[in-house]
Amino acid sequence: MQRRLKHWGWGYEDQQPSLEEQRAAAAFLTERLGFGSAEPEPPAPLPALPAPRLRVPPGLAEICSATDYDRALHSYGRSYRDVARAFRGRFDHVCDAVARPRDEREVQAVLDWALSSDSAVIPYGGGTSVVGGVEPALCSGRYAGVVTIDLKALDRVLEVDSSSLAARIQAGATGPRLEAQLSEHGLTLRHYPQSFEFSTLGGWIATRAGGHFATLLTHIDDVVESVRAITPAGVWESRRLPGSGAGVSPDRLLIGSEGTLGLITEAWVRVRPRPRHRASAGVRFGDFGSGAEAVREIVQSGLHPAGCRLIDAAEAAVTGAGDGSHALLVLGFESPAHDVEPSMRLALACCREHGGEWERRDGARQEDRGAAGDGGRGGEAVSGWREAFLRAPYLRDTFIAIGVLSETFETAITWERFPAFHAAVTERVSAAVREVCGAGSLTCRFTHVYPDGPAPYYTVLAPARRGEELDQWAQIKQVAADTVIEQGGTITHHHAVGRDHRPWYDRQRPDPFAAALAGAKAAVDPAGALNPGVLIDPR
């Protein structure tokens, strides 16, 4: 029997901890945080949803579903806001049908039906959006209904070119699915967003997902060789090219289009042999600022660490990777071909100059899921942090059950402005957390770093008032996003825009660019059917 995903949270129903296990987790977490309830609240049952507004044509019945479970499962992503609502059985917007095409011909057939029935179309991969990217909000009025197209049945690696180190992969392949198929060829994509277990290649491309590598190849953008998508105006497929200067890049217009221009069905991506050489270290810094200076020097010196996550003292403590007295830099190098110890030594020398201290454990090689950019020899702090990283999405469900508000926001900013930026965010968001929740914490880490600046990632943990969580978070998010935009950052470095980030995205992007994007959309999607309200309003 097929495992069922939770309609309200992260992972499968059979992964839901027992009440006893939840109580134990609650005791552990509330003690560490200083707030939260010892008695976990149970999730509400799935409510009866309004009747679907669309009737699936008989020819598509086999691949379409209109059950309440399927519709609920596909109508929210996995942000705190999404999980909190679904946990309480609240579904503000639901799609009318979920289609699961098994090949491109069926994608086309579903799209044709949706367009001919004046419906909106929401492309759906893993459903792990944290920005309202798959929620059928803003789809009323002009649309007869909403068809969500779940592409996960398109999950195969179709071709491997081991000479050019590239693979043609269907858009619905999840991280584990595509890695399993690539590993048969001794290859790997090594793109590990936190959502890796459930998110898909097509979703990564549509949302410019951030992956494994902290430097150089930070976004999926950087490994895409060509993309194929089905649009209302026909098939959009670029040539496989290692590089090109032929006008505006067609791929770069699809990458980040978040389902507004077409349904991505497959892509050629650059893959690589599994790393044979790895080195990692956990470096302690007395304060976050010193660590930031060390990181700046490392990336500006031309070293390209695979992992370079600087975690502030409070966050290191929360995740069990520190005792709260020091910031932690999780540093990792990897290579399929060459010893990486020389690079690690150079990076550690930078760290020492800025007051960094570390221990490195010599021992057996660890199997590396890669998310933290480490593996190989590393300190206990490193593995502790890595496990916390992968556990985090599961933990959020428990946080909601015990009344803990838990959400993140992320950005990127140049080095020159980072100190003032970070001070402003810390001051204003911390104040908002205190004011709205009475207590709580704001912590920071760098997920990716560039020669010209870091990508800071902030986590809020605070006591929630049950039933008021959405208001509480909305107030905090408003302050956070306003501050990010006012201080010159981007509203998102890798979480995407979706519907939730629209007010701030609209302040960020150049107006003529928005007009150009709307013009591009109108040309390929004249009905404005594709993911309405995401990035831009349809004309």
Added chain:
Amino acid sequence: MQRRLKHWGWGYEDQQPSLEEQRAAAAFLTERLGFGSAEPEPPAPLPALPAPRLRVPPGLAEICSATDYDRALHSYGRSYRDVARAFRGRFDHVCDAVARPRDEREVQAVLDWALSSDSAVIPYGGGTSVVGGVEPALCSGRYAGVVTIDLKALDRVLEVDSSSLAARIQAGATGPRLEAQLSEHGLTLRHYPQSFEFSTLGGWIATRAGGHFATLLTHIDDVVESVRAITPAGVWESRRLPGSGAGVSPDRLLIGSEGTLGLITEAWVRVRPRPRHRASAGVRFGDFGSGAEAVREIVQSGLHPAGCRLIDAAEAAVTGAGDGSHALLVLGFESPAHDVEPSMRLALACCREHGGEWERRDGARQEDRGAAGDGGRGGEAVSGWREAFLRAPYLRDTFIAIGVLSETFETAITWERFPAFHAAVTERVSAAVREVCGAGSLTCRFTHVYPDGPAPYYTVLAPARRGEELDQWAQIKQVAADTVIEQGGTITHHHAVGRDHRPWYDRQRPDPFAAALAGAKAAVDPAGALNPGVLIDPR
């Protein structure tokens, strides 16, 4: 007194060699090539041009010119076709006025005048296009005239952020102008296209120019932090961000737009300290294929050489970098911070496995113009090749004078397809050269290399029949471009599309993308005034 650029060729009028010098060059070249005339033909004087169709308004008179010299100078790029026509005094299309705004306000004023007078507008940087990017072809009919806007007066580095290693630079700054200003801060952009001396930052961004680095940061695209452009729909300016995932990249829509969406006025670009550590080597391979395999292994192993030009035996001989018996790999590493010898040793070990042989000269550091990615310790072959690279555009003028057809075309292709691709190009284009010219050579080098494939660059040298050169080249180019497209390559890796590559570009780009781009253009340039005929036809 200001130096005058040749209206018909490369460089300044006072750089034109004397007849005696030309005769010496002719003797040297014709002997080496086996064809060409010993008696150089003089360039035709500038002919009287048709009267301009536009009258410059008095308020813009100070910054506008309608002299025959200025109009002729700005109406062609510097392709073989351009130089051959201008050399003979043939101007097929000429702009009606040349504007030289000195600040953004004047750019806006000129644009306003052009739009209000129903004119076409051609943005102009260095005028070094080799693809018809600045020629006012396809500008008749609906347009009352053509205003070419030369942005070279906007040539300043406006701001330097030495913490983030970025600089705000005006679009009209040429390579030497911006490097001179950056060097005051100990910084460099290190973007060295062959046109470096005359081409501009804005031109590089508009055309996705290829620069110094053979790997990683191959195009100007890769160092752009944000762009500012004046469009008919207003100012298009992105935020300075080290990285972002906020929807489709606004910069990536301007980069490669070739003047069709707006006039780029300035950009923030990532700069770097001057390299302190450099290593170079010239590696000989018995055949080009072995060299290609060595290069593939080097880039796939995670080494990032700054220079990695593989030059076939015939081309090495023509440029004086070899004796015709071996292919030459010009390999270079550089770093502002770390010793690069370890990387060079790893790369040379790859070369040895594929039969490569080299000598390395220990000696004083050479001043490195960087175009070949070398400097530091390197063989004589390396410096010989570098000098030839920088001399090439000047040499073309002489080739035309002595009746030698000399032109290049370039592309990119995946490794898997490269051997068959290269065989097809070599066979068909060589046959075309023989058929059209009776003799001549086709040679190849890699200008840039990627983990998934090389960027091959082909050079044709053949005896020209005076007065028939354009037909001769058109026939060869047709075969070359048809073959590149049929065999899966891109019509250009870094020369751009312009007007000359349109027939093949139209076969390459996805149709829905073309519709999207036309929609984007219509939104920001509803009159279709900006660089008509480049990339797409205005609606």
